[in-house]
Amino acid sequence: MKTVIIIPARYASQRYPGKPLVELRGADGVSxxxxxxxxxxAVAVSGVDAVYVATDDDRIRDASLGFGAEVIMTSDQCENGTARCADAMARAGLSADLIVNLQGDAPLTPAWFVEDLIAAMAADPEAQVATPVVRCDAQTYGHFRSDREAGRVGGTTAVFGATGRALYFSKEVIPYIDPARRADSWDAVFHHVGLYAYRPEALALYQTWQAGPLERLEGLEQLRFLENNHPITCVEVEGRGRVFWELNNPEDVARIESILIHE
Incomplete structure (x- = not known):
């Protein structure tokens, strides 16, 4: 199964302009x-044929070429990462059995998250779109709650049925947990990992749909699949003691650096 990873990246983020070029210091002191x-x-993932950065910005292109990445320039009209992946595939004339969208704000994504996602797609030929979810630990749930209490839009949560079929994704913390009744039940919440695997047909189909009301309200691109009755498979992955978080807001820089220091 030929698999490519595309990392969509844009400079003009509404919440955090210039985010892809923000520097993060690691355990070795290097930024x-x-x-x-x-x-x-992305390049740490095994079983992948190629990794590309997809962007419409010359600054991101130049920085990416500088550390050795292959870059595909895309339209500046791409409204989200899924659309940018589709545009990159078309512009570069790429063909693949599976396209993985690893969003450019998730440097803490462990290789096994992606490998487990690819394995799940290989095991289920009927699955057209899949995405990982990880059960919250106390620290991650605390990040969700502190962001909401501060009025910040942070990570995304997912709910899904017994077969793994997604029911909904939200920037709110769902399901709701009544602190008076189940104060210690934070592990009932699943953190959605901003990572997708698509069959080429599903990615092409996405381009034919307009954003629906739920996608516009939540600002979540994957809801376009659900609003068009196209199933998404949620693949539960294990944190293995590592904390996962994306860089959504300037406040997340310190959070991520604190995790990188202890890796």
Whole structure:
């Protein structure tokens, strides 16, 4: 199964402009840009045929070429990472059995998250789109709650049925946990990992749909599949003691650096 990873990255983020070029200090004291750390996470994945950075920005292109990435320039009209992946595939004339979208704000993504996602797609030929979810630990649930209490839009949560079929994704913390009744039940919440695997047909189909009301309200691209009755398979992955978090807001820089220091 030929598999490619595409890392969509844009400079003009509404919440955090210039985010891909923000520098993050690691345990060795070396600072690297967010896009470089995300690329390094991608190239650590086994069983992948190629890794590309997809961007419409010359600054991100130049930085990516500087650390050795292959870059595909895309349209500046791509409205989200899924659309940018589709545009990159078309512009570069790429063909693959599986396209993995590893978003450029997730440098803490362990290789096994991606490998487990690819394995799940290989094991289920009927699955057209899949995405990982990881059960919250106390620290991650605390990050969710502190962001909400501070009025920040942070990570995403997912709920899914017994077969793993996604029911909904939200920037709110779902399911709701009544602290008076189940204060210690934070592990019922699943953190959605901003990572997708698509069959080429599903990625092409996405391009034919318009954003629906739920996608526009939540700002979550994957809801376009659900609003068009196209199933998404949620693949539960194990944190193995590592904390996963994305760089959503400036406040997340310190969070991520504190995790990198202890890796």
């Amino acid at each position: 690297k840009t967010l896009i470089q750390r995300s690329w390094e996470a």
